[in-house]
Amino acid sequence: MKKTALIMAGGRGERFWPKSRKSLPKQFLSLTDDGRTMIQLTVERIRPLMDLEDIYISTNRAYRGLVMEQLPGIPPENILCEPVGRNTAPCIGLGAVHMAKKYEDALMMVLPSDHLIKYNQMFLNALKDGCGIAQKGKNLVTIGITPDYPETGYGYIKFRPQEADGNAYAVDRFVEKPDVETAKEYLETEEYLWNSGMFIWKVSTILDNMKSMLPDMYDGLFKIAEAIGTDKQEMVLEKVFPELESVSIDYGIMEKAQNIYILPGVFGWDDVGSWLAVERIQKSNERGNVVTGNIITINSKNNIIQGGKKLIAAVGLENLIIVDTEDATLICDKGSTPDIKMVLENLKICNREEYL
């Protein structure tokens, strides 16, 4: 069966301010040593499984230019621009109706555009396994991540170890972000995986599920689908999409659906969730500093410093994140990364749009 992918690239990436901005979010940034952006790495990663013309990018209209610039091989009609953000269910639905129009049915992989994966071949093997299971009946497949530690920032998925199909297990249930005690219990049972937001299913399967669980959304998507390829395509999208319910695919479908399987993924996954991720993905020097740019460090250790041409001198510093851009500099204690959003709130309140 034809393999396709929908790469979701509509996010704002506020946690990477000041490098990520409204006009240049995280997925369009390079956060690794090799210079390629997150979305470029995402596309290259799955190229062994499919052609560029089978890859769809879902994004905000404002980022169409960035997608075309960074991914020149993707056909322009595969760049699906949402008039407004409506969470993942409408996003995935829009991708599905486009694929249904082109291929009638196909295997659809849903992938975030801003995660990193270290062991590509193992990741491809997991996708292939997932395709095998998704082709059977009306299975919904998700890829879970074997947890390393009791993270409280991710959702978890409980599986049934005794109900295996090849490398996959039947899903028992999706659970919200736990507190740390609950997360520890999850790890001890060895029956929980992190929810990575990666899915595989047939286009027909996900649309069937939408029809039964999100019927209004399905009707809306059907109207949009009818207009694809006509001169009314943009107009209908513009009118109908904003009216779709804003709901996640997890809440709208996965938490209620049957026939869900999960593949435990062990391929060096990293969701690059904050500046702290930089020290996991870039090399540090002998004092634990991870530096990029024109930097002098004196008696400083375990800092993340992202500069450019401007000289940054760090003297006697420990456990700081320093990010310098043309018009703004962030200096943040490693323990305070969640508070970066307070900077953005402050900027919004003061109408300082130029920094957002």
Place this chain on the structure above:
Amino acid sequence: MKKTALIMAGGRGERFWPKSRKSLPKQFLSLTDDGRTMIQLTVERIRPLMDLEDIYISTNRAYRGLVMEQLPGIPPENILCEPVGRNTAPCIGLGAVHMAKKYEDALMMVLPSDHLIKYNQMFLNALKDGCGIAQKGKNLVTIGITPDYPETGYGYIKFRPQEADGNAYAVDRFVEKPDVETAKEYLETEEYLWNSGMFIWKVSTILDNMKSMLPDMYDGLFKIAEAIGTDKQEMVLEKVFPELESVSIDYGIMEKAQNIYILPGVFGWDDVGSWLAVERIQKSNERGNVVTGNIITINSKNNIIQGGKKLIAAVGLENLIIVDTEDATLICDKGSTPDIKMVLENLKICNREEYL
């Protein structure tokens, strides 16, 4: 007797990097809220005692333009440019021979250009007291600062409480920077004052002392004096001055001389010795942050942040000094200010002159 002043403005102010540079040292910067530079404040402070034409500025040739720009009222011939830095004894000697040439004899106040004084009237009273004592015989007068705490970064001067002349005391001896235990003992005796580097004497008195204690220097200065006002002035200065012994006035004269008096100064003196001084001289907000420029602070306290137009966001920071300039940013723990010189050493070694 005619009152004159020599303001010493040849210093480099490396401790205020990156704002102070070779091309713009500390005395030419504004570090207070009111916008005037250190040297401008120094001149304005003594204006009630003398005219601008009686004020001399000793500086490095590279700073002549800055002096003329910041102090347009000072006669150009009063700007004494040293071909090379030779410590304070030759600097003061050069000032003295210029004054001797113009006034024959006069009262000469020697003042640093980069200190701050809070209570100006009390400072002027001290200078007037000092002039009274310096006029008698061959007295050398220095102004000491009543110590607040056992500072180890200053020299101390021991006086004899029983030998008073008005508000002044006879000096027992000059002592080098002590260790902290010794400094504590000094404070307990109440017979030691901080050496502020401010002096008052007659031009004839200091030249007489030079003649007996630094005869080679005196001879050199005499040659320079003979050429003042002739077309050979610059040539002789250029030839003779670099050959003068590089020695401080403290070591060369004050530690050996007789008839030294000291006036205890209580006028809110601050030598503005490092970035830490900024929190003494500028207002802090309710969380103890002292900020200038385009700054957002989130959960941050007791920081000194000197920015400009560029946005600086400080998140979860404590006890840091952040100084942003056009081409360089310093981020330094408050406990590490002495290590700022290591940044400069690093830049020198790497021939990165543009940042010095």
